[in-house]
Amino acid sequence: MSGKRNVKELISAQDIAQKIEILAHEIQKDAPQDLLVIAVLKGSFMFAADLLRSLHNIGMEPQAEFIHISSYGAGTVSTGRLNILKDIDSPVEGRDIVLVDDILESGRTLAFAKDLFMARGAKSVKLCVLLEKPGHRAVQITADYVGFQCPDLFVVGYGMDVAHSYRQLPFVGYVETEN
Numbered sequence: 001m002s003g004k005r006n007v008k009e010l011i012s013a014q015d016i017a018q019k020i021e022i023l024a025h026e027i028q029k030d031a032p033q034d035l036l037v038i039a040v041l042k043g044s045f046m047f048a049a050d051l052l053r054s055l056h057n058i059g060m061e062p063q064a065e066f067i068h069i070s071s072y073g074a075g076t077v078s079t080g081r082l083n084i085l086k087d088i089d090s091p092v093e094g095r096d097i098v099l100v101d102d103i104l105e106s107g108r109t110l111a112f113a114k115d116l117f118m119a120r121g122a123k124s125v126k127l128c129v130l131l132e133k134p135g136h137r138a139v140q141i142t143a144d145y146v147g148f149q150c151p152d153l154f155v156v157g158y159g160m161d162v163a164h165s166y167r168q169l170p171f172v173g174y175v176e177t178e179n
């Protein structure tokens with residue numbers, strides 16, 4: 001599979017980089033204490049890495065953690081049930097948390113993760129997403145830091161996949177279907 005050839009670019013690498021600088025400043029403005037950035041795997045890995053570097057570049061010292069939450073059972077249709085496949089290792093008590101994800105869609109994943117870390121005693125849990133998809137929200141939740149509004153398409157790249165492909169792309173795009 002060649003990757004780029006049949007993927008149409010929606011958001012360029014340059015636009016993503018510029019937006020991440022803005023998001024980092026928004027996070028800094030809220031003056032988090034003992035900041036822990038938690039990336040929700042797998043789709044957010046590239047976004048989280050770039051956001052962490054951007055936070056560093058403006059003088060912040062966030063710690064980083066990773067949680068892997070699966071929203072699917074054996075099939076391909078979302079069941080609404082969530083499983084923790086890999087939990088974080090760090091304590092969250094009394095800390096300001098920023099949860100980082102690729103897309104806010106139904107909101108179930110981030111609502112689940114936010115509740116989890118609040119229940120563990122975090123001082124605050126804020127949500128930072130690269131993309132916000134309209135029209136599919138199943139739970140009442142809003143992101144605190146949003147990169148871009150996403151058209152109602154299945155997008156790939158910049159960490160996001162379809163069937164494990166395209167995560168490596170430096171931009172966000174969609175797979176063109178061939179007729």
Ligand code: IMP
Nearest residue numbers: 043103104105106107108109154155160
């Ligand atoms: P939700 O908000 O709980 O529905 O979860 C959204 C998650 O579904 C994201 O973190 C992605 O992993 C995945 N997802 C939703 N839409 C897309 C898409 O267009 N491309 C790739 N992954 C998607």
Ligand code: MG
Nearest residue numbers: 041042043102
């Ligand atoms: Mg995800």
